[in-house]
Amino acid sequence: MVVVWCPDWPVVAWGIPLDEPAAVVVANRVIATSPAAREEGVEVGQRRRDAQGRCPDVAILERDIDREARLFEPVAAALEAITPQVEVTGAGLVGFPTKGPSRFFGGDKTLADEVLGVVQPVLAGRGVARIGVADGVFAARLAARSTHAIHGPVIIHPGESATFLAGFGIEALDMPSLGDVLVRLGLRTLGSFAELSGADVSGRFGQEGLVAHRLARGEDQHPPDLRRPAGDLAVTWQFEPAAERIDQCAFAAKALADELHAALWSQGLACIRIAIEAETEAGERQLRLWRHEGALSAAALAERARWQLDGWLNAGAGGRPTSGVVRLTLIPDEVVPASGRQLGFWGGRAERADDVTRVVARIQAMLGPEAVSVPERRGGRGPGEQIELIPAAAVDLGEPRPATEASWVTEPWPGQIPRPAPSQVFDDPQPIELTDVNGGDLMVTGRGDLSSPPALVRFGRGRRMAVTGWAGPWPADERWWDPLTHRRRARMQLMCDDGSAHLVSIEHQTWWHEASYF
Amino acid sequence: MALRAARAELSPELINKIRPVTLAQERILAVPEPLLPLFPWGGLQRGTTFGVSGNGSWSLAMALMAESLGSQGWLAVVGAPTFGLAAASDFGIRLDRVLVVEEPGRSRWGAVVSSLLESVDMVAIAPDATVGARDARRLVAKAREQESVLLHLDGGRSWPTGLDTTLAVIDEGWQGLGEGHGYLQARRARVEAVGRRAGGMNRSVSVWLPGPDGRLAAAGAQVSELRPRLVG
Numbered sequence: 001m002v003v004v005w006c007p008d009w010p011v012v013a014w015g016i017p018l019d020e021p022a023a024v025v026v027a028n029r030v031i032a033t034s035p036a037a038r039e040e041g042v043e044v045g046q047r048r049r050d051a052q053g054r055c056p057d058v059a060i061l062e063r064d065i066d067r068e069a070r071l072f073e074p075v076a077a078a079l080e081a082i083t084p085q086v087e088v089t090g091a092g093l094v095g096f097p098t099k100g101p102s103r104f105f106g107g108d109k110t111l112a113d114e115v116l117g118v119v120q121p122v123l124a125g126r127g128v129a130r131i132g133v134a135d136g137v138f139a140a141r142l143a144a145r146s147t148h149a150i151h152g153p154v155i156i157h158p159g160e161s162a163t164f165l166a167g168f169g170i171e172a173l174d175m176p177s178l179g180d181v182l183v184r185l186g187l188r189t190l191g192s193f194a195e196l197s198g199a200d201v202s203g204r205f206g207q208e209g210l211v212a213h214r215l216a217r218g219e220d221q222h223p224p225d226l227r228r229p230a231g232d233l234a235v236t237w238q239f240e241p242a243a244e245r246i247d248q249c250a251f252a253a254k255a256l257a258d259e260l261h262a263a264l265w266s267q268g269l270a271c272i273r274i275a276i277e278a279e280t281e282a283g284e285r286q287l288r289l290w291r292h293e294g295a296l297s298a299a300a301l302a303e304r305a306r307w308q309l310d311g312w313l314n315a316g317a318g319g320r321p322t323s324g325v326v327r328l329t330l331i332p333d334e335v336v337p338a339s340g341r342q343l344g345f346w347g348g349r350a351e352r353a354d355d356v357t358r359v360v361a362r363i364q365a366m367l368g369p370e371a372v373s374v375p376e377r378r379g380g381r382g383p384g385e386q387i388e389l390i391p392a393a394a395v396d397l398g399e400p401r402p403a404t405e406a407s408w409v410t411e412p413w414p415g416q417i418p419r420p421a422p423s424q425v426f427d428d429p430q431p432i433e434l435t436d437v438n439g440g441d442l443m444v445t446g447r448g449d450l451s452s453p454p455a456l457v458r459f460g461r462g463r464r465m466a467v468t469g470w471a472g473p474w475p476a477d478e479r480w481w482d483p484l485t486h487r488r489r490a491r492m493q494l495m496c497d498d499g500s501a502h503l504v505s506i507e508h509q510t511w512w513h514e515a516s517y518f
Numbered sequence: 519m520a521l522r523a524a525r526a527e528l529s530p531e532l533i534n535k536i537r538p539v540t541l542a543q544e545r546i547l548a549v550p551e552p553l554l555p556l557f558p559w560g561g562l563q564r565g566t567t568f569g570v571s572g573n574g575s576w577s578l579a580m581a582l583m584a585e586s587l588g589s590q591g592w593l594a595v596v597g598a599p600t601f602g603l604a605a606a607s608d609f610g611i612r613l614d615r616v617l618v619v620e621e622p623g624r625s626r627w628g629a630v631v632s633s634l635l636e637s638v639d640m641v642a643i644a645p646d647a648t649v650g651a652r653d654a655r656r657l658v659a660k661a662r663e664q665e666s667v668l669l670h671l672d673g674g675r676s677w678p679t680g681l682d683t684t685l686a687v688i689d690e691g692w693q694g695l696g697e698g699h700g701y702l703q704a705r706r707a708r709v710e711a712v713g714r715r716a717g718g719m720n721r722s723v724s725v726w727l728p729g730p731d732g733r734l735a736a737a738g739a740q741v742s743e744l745r746p747r748l749v750g
Contacts, residue, residue, distance in 0.1 A: 352590075352592075355637045356592055356617070356637050356638060358637065359633050359634060359636060359637040359638070360617065362633050363619060363630055363633055363634070366626050366629060366630065366633075367619070367621075367622065367623060367626060367630070371619060371621070371622075372617055372618070372619055373617075373618045373619075373620065374613075374614075374616065374617060374618065375603045375613045375616055375618065376613075377613070383602065383604060386604045387603040387604050387607075387613075389618055389620070392617060400614070401614045404612070404613035404614035405613075405614075406607065417701075418701045418702075419608065419732055420577075420605060420608060420702065420728050420732050421602060421604040421605040421608050422602050422605060423576040423577045423580060423601075423602040423605040423606075424576060424600045424601070424602055425600055425601075425602045425604075426600055427599060427600070450698070453697065453698065469692070469695040469696055469697060470695065470697065470698060471695050471696070471698065471699060471700050471701045471702070493695060493701055493702050495692055495695050495702075498573070499573050499690050499691055499692075500573050501692050501695070501702055501705075515602065517574075517577070517692070517702060517705070518573065518574065518575065518576045518577065
């Protein structure tokens with residue numbers, strides 16, 4: 001296998017030169033950095049503010065996976081000049097089998113140089129490409145990511161993968177929970193783990209351990225004799241009239257992915273490599289192979305189809321098709337028996353998430369793609385700012401989602417309202433009447449004090465109620481560093497004579513009903 | 519052994535009669551311990567309709583759902599855009615198991631809820647208009663068939679028929695807030711069960727909703743038997 005890896009792709013895709021400090025964040029956590037930012041101490045996993053603390057002039061960018069995939073498409077397309085077997089693992093990572101091409105170009109070394117020669121013009125200085133060659137995907141990937149690859153392609157000769165891998169730490173497996181256990185058992189390197197017998201590993205760590213063991217020994221994740229093509233399960237969508245827009249294609253891709261996934265599931269199969277083929281009215285065709293070692297879920301299948309078509313339909317003048325898409329086909333190119341990873345280990349978690357994902361898709365078809373959302377945590381003072389809803393289509397419901405865990409936002413926000421959190425939060429607060437005992441308007445002075453004690457309150461068209469208790473006002477000077485979005489307001493908790501309790505705020509001399517403790 | 523031998527002698531008809539009992543047991547979802555006296559079957563029955571009403575009812579719903587859903591159950595919140603997810607999470611609902619449909623639209627409302635009842639364990643609703651009798655019948659049937667729970671955040675006010683069970687929050691009061699000092703800390707409330715499946719007697723328990731630790735907790739005397747009352 002040859003693997004081409006473009007490091008820091010999330011940053012590169014934003015068009016930021018790598019010698020400028022930049023970091024890409026998801027939900028205020030850094031997920032990628034430019035080398036210049038790393039030199040300043042910005043690290044993956046840091047909070048946005050910590051990154052800005054280390055390097056004040058770091059450019060902070062929100063992650064845009066679609067953009068990453070779209071801009072990577074030309075790289076994959078360029079490699080097709082060498083072989084039709086190009087398989088994309090994700091934006092920034094692509095590979096193909098060396099067997100034929102290596103013979104054609106006269107050896108792995110010349111092949112690797114050829115690859116570099118093809119990829120570099122496409123990158124046009126916007127990023128770099130690292131190349132690794134080895135027997136299997138895993139070893140080739142680590143070769144490309146090893147420090148040696150900075151100076152040129154790293155070639156691991158046939159049969160030497162295990163030796164090459166032995167020196168890497170367990171974390172190279174990228175299986176955190178298993179890795180923790182192994183390290184605690186004193187197995188710190190892939191080499192020491194590989195020395196265990198397969199039977200012992202299987203007995204102690206089950207399917208996941210066995211997969212890790214195969215990788216550490218330089219073998220393929222899935223034994224070759226288990227893999228087979230399943231072209232007979234291919235699913236096709238005919239567009240009539242031809243689809244011109246990406247959202248039409250994406251909708252079809254989702255339906256096809258669901259259908260294919262259900263068919264595979266009923267046969268106990270999981271797809272680890274899929275061929276996605278699109279054909280236009282004018283007969284232009286584009287076929288791309290996508291690989292995913294952990295078996296592609298329906299959502300992941302659909303996502304890849306969308307990336308591919310997005311990249312193709314939005315390519316530069318030369319690469320773009322001249323007419324609309326008339327046919328979209330998903331071909332399960334390599335399938336394996338569905339492993340314990342999908343069932344059992346997490347108690348049917350993947351299957352269950354697929355069920356939920358299916359119903360999400362159905363509702364999206366009824367109401368539109370944004371209709372179903374899922375919560376994620378954000379830092380913030382106001383009750384409505386601590387949780388944000390993002391479209392369910394943007395996440396893989398079968399994967400762990402750290403942004404939903406309480407630990408995601410750790411630091412206390414100064415000026416945050418004390419717990420318990422209100423059970424009713426109004427996205428669109430309504431003005432209320434809050435007066436003192438004489439019916440006079442209630443104001444907050446410049447020093448943050450109430451002009452007089454609150455006595456009467458009226459929400460909407462409800463009856464006027466007596467205020468039986470209150471706390472605050474707590475000033476909340478928000479975004480004071482930005483004159484455009486700067487908000488100055490103060491919040492107060494109110495208790496009414498009907499036993500209800502509310503959170504209200506004053507801004508621009510008007511009181512607003514923000515939330516209720518219902 | 520003796521038991522197994524005895525069972526083998528039972529006629530198949532009798533075994534069939536026994537079986538639903540065990541199955542019903544499996545269909546019970548856990549509820550917070552302080553609320554147990556309100557559930558004659560020892561928990562929340564899957565496949566039923568359920569409502570909450572009164573000041574504090576959404577907090578009650580959150581505490582109840584957190585326990586019933588556990589770490590694996592999925593929850594969908596439909597047409598209740600004000601549902602406070604930060605509070606839900608504080609009560610123990612896992613945010614990675616929550617779907618939100620903020621605006622299901624009136625014409626598709628029934629279809630959306632029906633779809634969700636197929637795949638998630640609980641669907642919490644707060645319809646903004648009265649639900650048609652046909653939609654209601656269909657959803658009740660769907661919940662029963664899929665063994666999911668339809669939870670009415672509005673106490674069933676928009677529902678054309680009675681609910682299987684409603685928990686009403688009564689006599690509630692917040693503590694911790696004074697006249698210009700302190701902050702809302704804990705709420706003491708009595709919760710009363712009414713409805714077809716509430717076991718005839720109207721029972722009530724005293725709870726903290728939430729207590730100072732943010733969770734539902736027992737407060738004082740456990741159960742007080744009230745007069746039987748006509749409902750529905």
